Amino acid sequence: MTGIIRLPARDIPLPASMSPEAQALFAAIADSPARGGMPEGNDPVAWKRAIAEAEESVLPMLRPLDALPGFARETISAGGVTTFVATPEGAPGDRVYLDIHGGGLVMLAGEATRLMGLMMASRVGVDTYSPDYRMPPDHPYPAALDDCLTVYRHLLDRYPPERIVVGGASAGGNLAAALALRARDEGLPLPAGLVLLTPELDLTESGDSFITLRGIDVMLRSPLMPANRLYAAGEDLAQPYLSPLFGDFAKGFPPTLLQAGTRDLFLSNVVRMHRALLKAGVPVEMHIFEGMPHGGFGGAPEDRDLAETVGRFVAECFRREA
């Protein structure tokens, strides 16, 4: 028994089944040179340099979000954790979205966190809290999760749990799901819903799509394992606070929205999480987008479809529990 499939070299063309806008975005990403990856070891100086370079290349793309109209913006300390708060004009004020940023568990802090929080607030239309959680190399696990929990407790002091939805994309999906598991284990009330967008639910990378879509996902081109190891700092990557996919959901978990794309390295994370939640009887919906890599097609019709889907789900979570 081998089951090994030997594939010849081949060219994969642009999917004609996506919108023209998504095709143009996809081609721009696919045709751009690969950026420098992350360091292999644990040298903090090398990591800080690589993180700073990566953030410098991402920030210009996020800057336009600062022009989004219709928000009050504030930076607060939520139990000691710097947190960006975006309050849409006319938002009901009695409900809140806890938005946990992505960035491979090592980057996109500060200004990037603030700008991505504005986008999320525009999508969900309610007060949005974006914690600037601590990260490696200076602060490995469990610092980031601790900080997210601190902000969640801060919100629990101010809103009923049925008025709180927690979400995140990529590494933010990891932390959002881990937050739900840890909140439950610590006896805290669960939020009304969880939004996990192309989530990094498995730091062991045991899913099939990590292999089948390697090279096909044009967004995630460098190995993530060095960042996973740096984050875990010796902790078992398979334990559920690091890889929420392996949690026991029958003990309680919030209604969840899962999203991935057919060219998304995290596709297996999502389909496996979907089955695990169904098995545990957790209300869950899964949305898979044609041809979409990790991180989506910003601004394309597929992206608007996803934004509307998330907005509808969040509104339903608040309605369900009200």
Add this chain to the structure above:
Amino acid sequence: MTGIIRLPARDIPLPASMSPEAQALFAAIADSPARGGMPEGNDPVAWKRAIAEAEESVLPMLRPLDALPGFARETISAGGVTTFVATPEGAPGDRVYLDIHGGGLVMLAGEATRLMGLMMASRVGVDTYSPDYRMPPDHPYPAALDDCLTVYRHLLDRYPPERIVVGGASAGGNLAAALALRARDEGLPLPAGLVLLTPELDLTESGDSFITLRGIDVMLRSPLMPANRLYAAGEDLAQPYLSPLFGDFAKGFPPTLLQAGTRDLFLSNVVRMHRALLKAGVPVEMHIFEGMPHGGFGGAPEDRDLAETVGRFVAECFRREA
């Protein structure tokens, strides 16, 4: 703008994330030599020979189904269409599953149809009708769809539509979805639900997974387009009765269950259909299985999960409409 991804030759190992039973089944399929494909042209003699050979290789695997206990079995003429009827002992008798067999729109008639119908009856636990519809090379489109419609009308004379669920796998999913579109267009009542398992919803093969998973789906190894063309016999492959993915679902469509695998050539069919049905406001659930190729993992835990999922969906369809 090219967006072309140049992939080097590579080996894809067995997914460790599937059950051991699924891994063993997968390896057995992957390691077996590819069977002779279908002819390229329209020569009926060549097609009949290829179909007979393919059926001879499949029938020994289906034979054990004949030993499934607990059925009354009957062969009837439903409006002139030979139809196998399996009646599970203790079935309520007031509801029915119309089971449309797969086989690339060209094969698995007769005995194979009867045996696969028994398996479906054991999964849904209600009277199950399996039409032995006409197929190419002698009977191209619309013969197969006409026959399925004839049997559906036969059932409508005997059961209220809210007591009829229609389903099929692969090419059977094509015909089941096309039946729903045509029934609606002809003013017939819609069934209570539709079960589309790894469905061949797009005979134009425009989805991205037809390219990205070529060679990775160990079940669908030879090109399907020759059979699609033989079936269409000159009709436009993109018209919705041939490629239901391109139907207008906002005009009415039954609640639908969609299934595929992450190594399934028809993955794009399913994720695109899911978004199209959501957009039209049709109730739909989508189930994607880790590492699964077209046709599934017979007997593995993943297969039992799928069987239970289908059984639960069908029961809910009957409950919803009762």
